[in-house]
Amino acid sequence: MIMELVAESLKLTVLAGLAIAGILVIIIWKKNQTTKVTYMKAVIQAASLAAIFYLFTYPVRPLLILAVILIMPIVLGRFFCGWICPFGLYMDVLTLIRKTFQIRYRVIPDKLNKFLHNFRYALLLLFLSLALILSLIEPPSTLNRLTIMALLFAGPFEHLGLLLGPMVPLIVPWKGPLEIGGLYFSFPYIQDVIKYSSENFVTINALIFLALTGVGSFFVRRVWCRFCPTGASIAVVNRFKGFKWAPVLHLNKNETKCTKCGICKRVCPVQVTEVYEQKGGKIMTSMCMLCFRCVEMCPYEDCLIVNLGRKTVFKSRNWLEPSEVD
Ligand code: SF4
Ligand code: SF4
Ligand code: SF4
Known part of the structure; x- marks a missing residue:
């Protein structure tokens, strides 16, 4: 057995x-x-x-x-x-x-x-x-x-x-x-x-x-x-502080690039607000499913970055016309 x-x-x-x-x-x-x-x-x-x-x-x-x-x-x-x-x-x-x-x-x-x-x-x-x-x-x-x-x-x-x-x-x-x-x-x-x-x-x-x-x-x-x-x-596993160090797949936010446009909040399929609200760093909320839709849609280069270990696998890009950014 x-x-x-x-x-x-x-x-x-x-x-x-x-x-x-x-x-x-x-x-x-x-x-x-x-x-x-x-x-x-x-x-x-x-x-x-x-x-x-x-x-x-x-x-x-x-x-x-x-x-x-x-x-x-x-x-x-x-x-x-x-x-x-x-x-x-x-x-x-x-x-x-x-x-x-x-x-x-x-x-x-x-x-x-x-x-x-x-x-x-x-x-x-x-x-x-x-x-x-x-x-x-x-x-x-x-x-x-x-x-x-x-x-x-x-x-x-x-x-x-x-x-x-x-x-x-x-x-x-x-x-x-x-x-x-x-x-x-x-x-x-x-x-x-x-x-x-x-x-x-x-x-x-x-x-x-x-x-x-x-x-x-x-x-x-x-x-x-x-x-x-x-x-x-x-x-639940990721809610325990003791496990916070363990995941190798991370969503990170660069606050200096964020214009608070709110797109990440609107496109998130489970309405995570932390990406919009948090002042930079790793997004650790257990609501996030790591689908990276927000990274795909964030219109500012390097504002949202997905790391696998130390390697960057996805990052947001500038997709607005310069005139629209201004
Ligand atoms: S989409 Fe990007 S720039 Fe816009 S609020 Fe979210 S993180 Fe900031
Ligand atoms: S990775 Fe997906 S679930 Fe997580 S905040 Fe971004 S859009 Fe929402
Ligand atoms: S994606 Fe996750 S939360 Fe949604 S139904 Fe599947 S297991 Fe449940």
């Missing part, structure tokens, strides 16, 4: 390492290509979706995947949310459709947005407590070392699988809730909604969830990210 878990962890670490290394190589290779951040992000999100689909066909325990997602932010901050998460990609596609129809997005008031950001931690705590209570209600028959190892990844702790909700591809390599032509379709969290709904309300609950997240994401950019317990778990 232990050897099996070690082998699975190693396989997963190698896969995750290769994926992250690939993404970082592309970013470094494309360094200073700030004009192409949105385009590169879309390509990497799509490639990640394909890799995640493949990962789910692989005999790896889902909660080991979760462990990798939760360890990654120690080094890369919320890079997963900005560049990899499939649910993030679906919401970005809805944003693109809304833009195509030239419909304006809705802005959540800053105070409410910050409240929701902090409220996610309460949701996460509640959710983890429930998982713990369920594990106590259904205790294992013996508590030897092997059982504890198994408990970490299965048994009553299967409820933690909900944290993998945002990773669910639209076409799934398992028996999903909707079958068309031999293909199974799903949606983030939909199987959890079905699992935790009482029999009479399964369909209605699933439809309500789909409608709320679909319509919500259409009008409010990255709406689910304001509630997401997985996002909170990823961000």
Whole structure:
């Protein structure tokens, strides 16, 4: 059993390492290509979706995947949310459709947005407590070392699988809730909604969830990210002062170049205000998903800089005509 878990962890670490290394190589290779951040992000999100689909066909325990997602932010901050998460990609596609129809997005008031950001931690705590209570209600028959190892990844702790909700591809390599032509379709969290709904309300609950997240994401950019317990778990690591030194991927601001034009605040998909408000230095807020949209759109050269270790990978550029700057 232990050897099996070690082998699975190693396989997963190698896969995750290769994926992250690939993404970082592309970013470094494309360094200073700030004009192409949105385009590169879309390509990497799509490639990640394909890799995640493949990962789910692989005999790896889902909660080991979760462990990798939760360890990654120690080094890369919320890079997963900005560049990899499939649910993030679906919401970005809805944003693109809304833009195509030239419909304006809705802005959540800053105070409410910050409240929701902090409220996610309460949701996460509640959710983890429930998982713990369920594990106590259904205790294992013996508590030897092997059982504890198994408990970490299965048994009553299967409820933690909900944290993998945002990773669910639209076409799934398992028996999903909707079958068309031999293909199974799903949606983030939909199987959890079905699992935790009482029999009479399964369909209605699933439809309500789909409608709320679909319509919500259409009008409010990255709406689910304001509630997401997985996002909170990823961000929680970077909230601890003890880990502040660890991430190698940073967004920095050069205050002397900032004209307070406010563009960074307007283009941020999760309405981070710190880039606008902070007086230079590293932007450390756990709300930031490191998507670098603000760097792409900031119109003053070297005002916003993304560093990977000591290497600059993206930086803002002068894209306003000199007459407009003046
Ligand atoms: S906050 Fe949740 S849904 Fe949003 S990108 Fe992160 S993991 Fe995905
Ligand atoms: S977009 Fe750049 S110049 Fe404008 S407020 Fe933000 S950081 Fe400052
Ligand atoms: S502050 Fe910039 S990098 Fe962070 S989430 Fe907003 S747009 Fe993306």
